[in-house]
Amino acid sequence: MxxxxxxxxxxxxxxxxxxxxxxxxxxxxxxxxxxxxxxxxxxxxxxxxxxxxxxxxxxxxxxxxxxxxxxxxxxxxxxxxxxxxxxxxxxxxxxxxxxxxxxxxxxxxxxxxxxxxxxxxxxxxxxxxxxxxxxxxxxxxxxxxxxxxxxxxxxxxxxxxxxxxxxxxxxxxxxxPVEEQVMDWADDVTYACHDVEDFYRTGLIPLAALFPPAGAAGGDTERETWRFLDYVEAKRRGAGADFDRDEAAYLLADIAKALSIAGPYSGRHEDDVAVNARTAKLIDHFTRDIELEVVGTAAIRYGARLVVAAERRAACELLKELVWCYVIDRxxxxxxxxxxxxxxxxxxxxxxxxxxxxxxxxxxxxxxxxxxxxxxxxxxxxxxxxxxxxxxxxxxxxxxxxxxxxxxx
Structure with a gap:
């Protein structure tokens, strides 16, 4: 190392x-x-x-x-x-x-x-x-x-x-090997969480409209959510992949439980504290339930497989699409x-x-x-x-x- x-x-x-x-x-x-x-x-x-x-x-x-x-x-x-x-x-x-x-x-x-x-x-x-x-x-x-x-x-x-x-x-x-599998999942989670955090801070990703606090959702949230899902659906269909819009909407709602953002980032200290707390909670959301399926004599190299819930992987991919939708394709x-x-x-x-x-x-x-x-x-x-x-x-x-x-x- x-x-x-x-x-x-x-x-x-x-x-x-x-x-x-x-x-x-x-x-x-x-x-x-x-x-x-x-x-x-x-x-x-x-x-x-x-x-x-x-x-x-x-x-x-x-x-x-x-x-x-x-x-x-x-x-x-x-x-x-x-x-x-x-x-x-x-x-x-x-x-x-x-x-x-x-x-x-x-x-x-x-x-x-x-x-x-x-x-x-x-x-x-x-x-x-x-x-x-x-x-x-x-x-x-x-x-x-x-x-x-x-x-x-x-x-x-x-x-x-x-x-x-x-x-x-x-x-x-x-x-x-299982070490590569852990590395790959750490890479995906870091990309999804920290890059989204970057562009929320600079006002490019409207997280407050996509993930408002419980009970605060309204017309703006629905419009922004459907706009984002339209983007992902068009991208996936264009690549010849299937896309379940209802499942994606469910996954966004699940992510909202970890994010719950009251408004745009303003640069105040309390905003920085809130961003860090939400990022930590989101990383925990993606990593707390990981397991190994041990298939050999030891849980190293080729003796194990990393198990991550399919819905967690799908939710991580959706978060990564936020960066593409609101930043990369601008x-x-x-x-x-x-x-x-x-x-x-x-x-x-x-x-x-x-x-x-x-x-x-x-x-x-x-x-x-x-x-x-x-x-x-x-x-x-x-x-x-x-x-x-x-x-x-x-x-x-x-x-x-x-x-x-x-x-x-």
């Missing part, structure tokens, strides 16, 4: 988006603060489970939680989408399937890109159990016509096939996302076309694996958002900076 904490890739998460840009004014979560809270929640859940079932190991879960987002590029999912689309386009003529995926980049960093204190060894020299727990999608990318889901999400690059085989120690299935953010994708895509193209632009460490890695597009993607993905903007201005001629600026060396 300490090796993750002291890595340069961990520090860079402070300059990478959780939802809005890391330089945005306001106390928004970054990938770093998000990962810290995932780690805290994951450890607490693991401690409770360990007392009851003898596992999983809390330190192992905490390490996996800290590592889980270390592969994210600048600008979050917008940057990830841009890297993947550009790599797919550049790979198309060669018929190469591999591309960019934040979860696969995590394994790539932990086993190849990051540096520890041992000479001659690449990566952080983590244990099999730690790497396995941090791997969300334990497979390589599949062709679109074979498996659409595994074409969109995967956790292993072809270049890391040998390292992944060592992690799995001969295991050929797609099962994930025109103001959509225009920013367009600019972010352009910055990342152009940086990748320029660096791929001119490998001499690579910094020394990426150039060394290119000599090892011989893939200029992977080296360029690793370089762009490693940048903080401020670095990406400054480098884009420099390479585009918009703002040349100084010849004595050695940040790119």
């Amino acid at each position: 300490d090796r993750i904490l002291y890595s340069t890739q961990w520090r860079a998460l402070a300059g990478k988006s959780q939802v809005v840009a890391s330089a945005e004014l306001g106390a928004y979560h970054t990938r770093l603060t998000h990962s810290m809270k995932v780690a805290q929640l994951g450890r607490r859940m693991a401690e409770r489970l360990e007392r009851r079932y003898g596992g999983p190991n809390p330190a192992l879960v905490e390490a996996a939680c800290k590592a889980h987002d270390i592969g994210h590029p600048p600008f979050g999912h917008a940057g990830e989408t841009a890297l993947r689309a550009t790599m797919d386009e550049l790979h198309f003529a060669a018929g190469v399937l591999d591309s960019f995926e934040g979860n696969a980049q995590t394994l790539h960093i932990l086993t190849f890109l990051a540096a520890h204190k041992y000479p001659g060894h690449r990566g952080l020299h983590l244990t099999r159990a730690c790497l396995d727990a941090a791997t969300k999608y334990p497979w390589e990318r599949a062709p679109l016509d074979v498996d659409r889901a595994r074409h969109a999400k995967w956790g292993v690059y072809a270049v890391d096939r040998q390292a992944f085989a060592w992690v799995r120690a001969g295991r050929g299935d797609d099962a994930v 025109p103001a953010l959509a225009t920013q996302q367009h600019g972010k994708r352009r910055i990342v895509s152009e940086l990748l193209r320029w660096t791929h076309d001119a490998p001499q632009l690579l910094p020394a460490d990426r150039a060394e890695e290119l000599d090892l694996h011989g893939d200029p597009l992977r080296a360029a993607a690793d370089h762009v993905a490693s940048l903080t958002e401020d670095q990406a903007i400054a480098l884009h201005r420099r390479l585009s001629g918009t703002s040349l900076g100084s010849v004595s600026d050695n940040v790119w060396l």
Whole structure:
């Protein structure tokens, strides 16, 4: 765990988006603060489970939680989408399937890109159990016509096939250890609770209209609820998924028992106290009833399955949709996302076309694996958002900076 904490890739998460840009004014979560809270929640859940079932190991879960987002590029999912689309386009003529995926980049960093204190060894020299727990999608990318889901999400690059085989120690299935399951649930709950809290504070998510105190519901609440459900239904139907509107309305009513918000956030001390109390209550709502189904000799790794009530998972997904409905799909953010994708895509193209632009460490890695597009993607993905903007201005001629600026060396 300490090796993750002291890595340069961990520090860079402070300059990478959780939802809005890391330089945005306001106390928004970054990938770093998000990962810290995932780690805290994951450890607490693991401690409770360990007392009851003898596992999983809390330190192992905490390490996996800290590592889980270390592969994210600048600008979050917008940057990830841009890297993947550009790599797919550049790979198309060669018929190469591999591309960019934040979860696969995590394994790539932990086993190849990051540096520890041992000479001659690449990566952080983590244990099999730690790497396995941090791997969300334990497979390589599949062709679109074979498996659409595994074409969109995967956790292993072809270049890391040998390292992944060592992690799995001969295991050929797609099962994930219980430590990964706890990490994944901690990630979902943290995203749903703390990101919604962020945008309630800034007035973007109208929680007071959606979750008023008991007896205070009226026409405004009903209109806002139906507007939100219209959004979710259209999104789910557009993706070819089923949507039970009555069940969703029931789940919102259940969440209201934990939230119960009297009005918009005003910035007063009592509002901060109330927000913190509601967030704590909501996290408890999602985590208090978790259990393990122990299927092996011990409740660690492949010996157990995390059991979370289906309605809790569905309610968590609904809360995450609040961020999409009221923040991510807003025109103001959509225009920013367009600019972010352009910055990342152009940086990748320029660096791929001119490998001499690579910094020394990426150039060394290119000599090892011989893939200029992977080296360029690793370089762009490693940048903080401020670095990406400054480098884009420099390479585009918009703002040349100084010849004595050695940040790119």
